[in-house]
Amino acid sequence: MELKEFTKELYEFADEVNDAARRQLGSRKIGKNRSYGVATRTLQKSLTYSISKGKIVFESPQPYAAFIHWGVNGTRKRRGAPFSFKYDNPSEKHVDAIYQWMKDKPVRLRTAGGQFRSQQPYQSERTGKIVDPKRSVAYAIAKSIKRKGIVGLRYYIVALETIVPQYRDKLGSALIDDFLSAFKFKTDNITIAPK
Numbered sequence: 792m793e794l795k796e797f798t799k800e801l802y803e804f805a806d807e808v809n810d811a812a813r814r815q816l817g818s819r820k821i822g823k824n825r826s827y828g829v830a831t832r833t834l835q836k837s838l839t840y841s842i843s844k845g846k847i848v849f850e851s852p853q854p855y856a857a858f859i860h861w862g863v864n865g866t867r868k869r870r871g872a873p874f875s876f877k878y879d880n881p882s883e884k885h886v887d888a889i890y891q892w893m894k895d896k897p898v899r900l901r902t903a904g905g906q907f908r909s910q911q912p913y914q915s916e917r918t919g920k921i922v923d924p925k926r927s928v929a930y931a932i933a934k935s936i937k938r939k940g941i942v943g944l945r946y947y948i949v950a951l952e953t954i955v956p957q958y959r960d961k962l963g964s965a966l967i968d969d970f971l972s973a974f975k976f977k978t979d980n981i982t983i984a985p986k
Contacts, residue, residue, distance in 0.1 A: 793973065794966070794969045795969060796969050797962065798842075799965065800958070804962065805847050805849075807954045808950045809838055814950075815944065815946040816832075816944065833853060834851060834856055837851045839852075860948075861943045861945070863876060863941040864876065865936075865937060865941075870940040870942060870943065878937065879934065881937050885933045886929050886933045888933075889929040900928060910924055910925050
């Protein structure tokens, strides 16, 4: 039995779920900032799906997609996630990622009084070393993330909860239509098939 109508509805359903997941990842807008909370939209753009033998697989080639979806438990705070940070201090790679995020947003540093401050590297009077204030803030943010963890966005779960009720009847009707189109009743030399 060919499932032409059902397959057509299944592709439409998968498209809608994928679009809803993308909206969930980057729909927040505050003032003029259209991409609040989203730096490069790389994860949002990478969401895909494949359909094989009536099964849909939603996926992303980004290695951090599962961490954003399910979240990560911190070293001092549990998030109910399947992943956990092990150490309080962030790795150089983690700090680099936060530093790049700060460049992409862009994030501007402020003083304790709320005034914007210089973001240029300077020489420390105490140690004599060159200090990059943005890198120092990136380290502090990364350390806070490791301690508090990451709250999961569950973008595909929210998308499925939104779209499934809309497609429940459509998918069922398409399956019935395919079944009826394949149904035949044959007796002797007479064949009856619904139109």
